[in-house]
Amino acid sequence: MSDDLEIRHGGVVSVDPEALRVVADALVALAPRFADAAAAVRRAHGCLLALPPATLRVDMSALWGSAERAEALHAECREAGENTLLMADVFELVERRAELSALEIQGMTVPGALYARIDALVASDARVAEMEVWLLASWKKDRFDGLDEQFDPEGLGQGPIVGPLFAAAAAAGARGFGRIPPGTTLAGSAGPVSVTPIRTGSPAAPPGSLAEGLGRIPEWSEAQLKVEKYTMPDGSKKFVLYSKGTQPSLDSDEPFDMGSNIDLYFRQESASYAATAEALAAAGAEPGDEVHVYAHSQGAMNAAYLVSQSEYDVSVMVTAGSPVHVTAGEGHLLVELRHPDDIVNSLAGGGRPSGSGSSDSVVISRDGSPIDMGLPAHMLDNYIETAALADESGDVRLDAWREKANELTQAVSIESTEYVAKRE
Incomplete structure (x- = not known):
């Protein structure tokens, strides 16, 4: 990158x-x-x-x-x-x-x-x-820059499988499947899921940077979800949710699988969304409570629907490589990290011409380079690297996020729980 x-x-x-x-x-x-x-x-x-x-x-x-x-x-x-x-x-x-x-x-x-x-x-x-017309055309072109080189490092042509793969992703995004209108809700029911706490702790402080926030996603443990509960001086509670993306598992009880990806993208309730809601409830979150979210890939899709349909006050949403783009209101501060050469990012359709979320919301992107089939442009580590560059930039457009994150430093206690989710 x-x-x-x-x-x-x-x-x-x-x-x-x-x-x-x-x-x-x-x-x-x-x-x-x-x-x-x-x-x-x-x-x-x-x-x-x-x-x-x-x-x-x-x-x-x-x-x-x-x-x-x-x-x-x-x-x-x-x-x-x-x-x-x-x-x-x-x-x-x-x-x-x-x-x-x-x-x-x-x-x-x-x-x-x-x-x-x-x-x-x-x-x-x-x-x-x-x-x-020129301005809109330039925006539509730039939002997918680099994608056509993603799997063609030698300039030899896209190949019989990979070319259609990213073409289909871009086409699906362009047709609007990845753009979530205001108030969109998931249809159907994902069936029963369970969330089991496997690790608890007491962090000394909330995330002090975007990179640290994304770095708290439980990438190297079996847990797919982590929830931090912040008890404020007035007794109110605030929560920070960390969510993994799709898990490379063939187990039928894995809720963060490709089936959930498909369900979410086509606006059906997924097992991973049900598990996300269960984890927040298990941590003590109640309707109206303020929630901050840090999520990658499929986890970012679930976060979008927390904004769109849940009863939580999702005041901050930091996502990396999301396949969708939610149309959020002024009360939601969105920080979206997107790599233009990330094929998963292309599914979001480039967002809306007017942007989304509060006036302080931002999209952070980095130009990529030709990549092989390993999809490193989509990997969480690369997005954390992009977040670190944004943190180091000192850009004033991140001040609103810094202020929201700093509010959590007033907490009198912090409890962290990691959860393993399963289909029942």
């Missing part, structure tokens, strides 16, 4: 249009000053020409050249300001259409002012709607 790191909100637009307009206004206001400077230099040039001895001590050509440069800067500054205003309108149009789509998906009434604003932006400049 490359060390190139990108952190953004997850949608097409990663810059606030109003912030762009502030910059544009400043550029437009600055432009006349360059024109004034050019005029002042030309006046000085004229005055010096009237004093022949002075021309022997001043480089008149350089002085004239500085006036020409000031005039060029005036034009460049004015043009940059106008173009920045244009891009602000394009970005706002994308946001407004995404807002319209979200309201329609939820069956909510669309304010007339929203339609009016969209019409005004389109009418403001013929280039706005055209550039919107």
